[in-house]
Amino acid sequence: MTPCSALEKLRPRISRREAVRRMLLAAGGLALSEHLSFHAYAVPANARAKAVIQIWMWGGPSHLDTFDPKPDAGQEYTGSLKAIETIVPGTRIVELLPLTAKLADKYSIIRSMTHGNNGHETASYIVQTGRQPGGRVVYPCAGAVTSLFRGYDAGYKGLIPPYVVLTEPQGRFDEAGFLGSRFRPFATGGNPAQTPFAVEGVVAPGITTQHQHERRELLHQLDTLAQDLPADPQIVAATQAENMAYDMILGDGAKVFDLSEEKPEVRDRYGRTKFGQSCLVARRLIERGIPYVTINYPGWDTHKENFQVMRRQLPEMDKGYATLLQDLSERGLLDSTIVWWGGEFGRTPKVMWEAPWNGGRNHWGKVFSAVVAGGGFKGGQVVGASDARGEEVKDRPVYPADLIGSIYTLLGIDGTAKLPNPEGLDTRVLPTADEGVKMAGQLKEIMPS
Secondary structure (H helix, E strand, C coil), X not given: CCHHHHHHHHCCCCCHHHHHHHHHHHHHXXXXXXXCCCCCCCCCCCCCCCEEXXXXXXXXXXXXXXXXCCCCCCHHHHCXXXXXXXXXXXXXXXXXXXXXXXXXXXXXXXXXXXXXCCCHHHHHHHHHHCCCCCCCCCCCCHHHHHHHHHCHHHCCCCCCCCEEEECCCCCCCCCCHHHCHHHCCEECCCCCCXXXXXXXXXXXXXXXXXXXXXXXXHHHHHCHHHHHCCCCHHHHHHHHHHHHHHHHHHCHHHHHHCHHHCCHHHHHHHCCCHHHHHHHHHHHHHHCCCCEEEEEECXXXXXXXXXXXXXXXXXXXXXXXXXXXXXXXXXXCHHHEEEEEECCCEECCCCECCCCCCCECCEECCCEEEEXXXXXXXXXXXXXXXXXXXXXXXXXXXXXXHHHHHHHHHHCCCCCCEECCCCCCCEECCCCHHHCCCCCCCCCCCCCC
């Protein structure tokens, strides 16, 4: 067992009770254990993007085996996979992504992402917050920041919390950081490829609608505190949260997760896999105004038998990812929705052919790839480059804060805005010069003019 597989087994799983608790905290805006002062945030009229779908490649996918192939580097580096041309002249990706290759005009590839960190937890924190780990402050990730500036405090009134993870949280770090539990994502649990999609804490398998109504009535009969103090502010807030939660269970809120409303051929296009159907649910969430959705897509920590895993998982990813881009485009949603693909790092360019790895790749934070589409990002471009073997940044280093800052700009989030901090510290959306975080600047090459 590798250290990463051991960590995978230790990854925390949330219970149904915890899922309900998180949903209530998010839906009702209850932060009883927090002591932060939140303000109303206006969404700028000129914001290009309304939402983000983040496809988080949990474990770190190989850049050489996805969007930065090196066909001339030799088998020591390329293994058995070949490169294919995309519809953008001169841009090649790996052969197992043929559908994605046909849509290369809709996305841009960043081939010079870098941070130099090879630890899952620390690298995940860097990529999703733009900060270095180990300091006094634990910063919120991009999803939590978006939830602050585009969620309830900015006028969002949806029944579903503004930051959703399909289907389980990473367990790598606290996504909300010092913002607290109110801004943690609502993780659905379950598997959308199954029918019905049993969302943890929302749809309980085997419990009828009538049974849910009876449970609620019994709860009200037993809740004498609410009967005695109906005007108490905390009771009022809890009642509002309960009403929203039950609407998620019994009302319109639950319908977004009901994929039986989709035509069978649409579901087939996405692929009847957990990832494919998660992409479909993400599109449905975006249609209903949810500002940030993360698809947590595990299985990319390929220390062993990397190429066998690639041949199994890349066709699944290709179908779901390409269909998501095409579907968003056909529905007029891609222009206002950022689709951000990437993981915490890349993988060692030189293949480990010896036992017990048998063609595996280790962690590689020196250079890796990310892909962005929609929401104002230009398509058909390549930003930066790695060297001939994919070992180092050759041209135009891009740091996580550069990419996150570009996403915030398109969302209309001011990078210099202050984040509410429980200790009263001067914490900003993006790192300031005195924090010592490496930044090369926003991605002007693919930003709107």
